[in-house]
Amino acid sequence: NSGQDPVSSMVVFTNGRPDKSAYRKYIIQGIEFQDDYAYMYQTLERRFSKARKEMAWPDLLVVDGGKGQLGMAMAVLKDLGINQSFAIAGLAKKDKAKGELFDKIYVPGRSNPLKIGTSKKALYLLEQLRDEAHRFAITFQRKRREKRGGLSFFDSISGIGPKKKKMLLTRFKGLKNLKNASQEELISLPGINRELAARILQELTSR
Structure with a gap:
């Protein structure tokens, strides 16, 4: 997921169902410009640099994108010496302007996508996988932005230090939940008196 605070995600399906215990999220590090290919390289390198016993390799690795993204993923696996260890495919969005009816599956050694034919159930499973990865990454990015926004918000209120x-962020999990808190809920927390609780709520309602 690009833009400010770029993050990426990995989701795992086992026997066609989400295996959330194996999900992973990554904060992109050291890349000062937007480059989706560089983000992908870093994510895959971090994932597959781990020992196999620490995190099992997949039967099939699916990357979000077409031939370009698939080529980048193959380059990472080759650099790591594991390009023959499991199958890999890229899933690209259909181009409605060209009249395409289905998303496209790319595999190594073919310039054109696979023909869907009667394999719509398989395509649907891959689409579920991709959409779940999007959801997981977007949720993670939103929480990071909300947390950062919360910290800058608190800086404007006297009487609230780092602790x-x-x-407050740990208790309410962000500003959205804090806005719905009552004054009594705030007062029940250590170090929050009625006056400070009133200032917090007043500042929240003015935003």
Whole structure:
């Protein structure tokens, strides 16, 4: 997921169902410009640099994108010396302007996508996998942005230092839930008196 605070995600399906215990999220590090290919390289390198016993290899690796993204993923696996260890495919969005009816599956050694034919159930499973990866990454990115926004918000309220910021964010999981809190809920927390609780709520309602 590109833009500010770029992040990426990995989701795992086992026997056609999400295996959420194996999901992973990654904060992109050290890349100062937007480059989706560089983000993908870093993510795959971090994932597959781990020992196989630490994180099992998949039967099939699906990357989000077409021939370009598939080529980048293959380059990472080759650099790591594991390009023959499991199958890989790229899933690209259909181009409605060209009259395409289905998303496209690309595999190594073919310039054109696979013909779907009667394999619509398989395509649907891959689409579920991709959409779940999108959802997981977007949720993670939103939480990071909300947390950062929360910290800057608290900086404008006198009487709230680093410890109280952390306590409030931990307790309410972000500004959205904090806005719905009552004054009594705030007062029940250590170090929050009625006057400070009123200032917090007043600041929230003015945003």
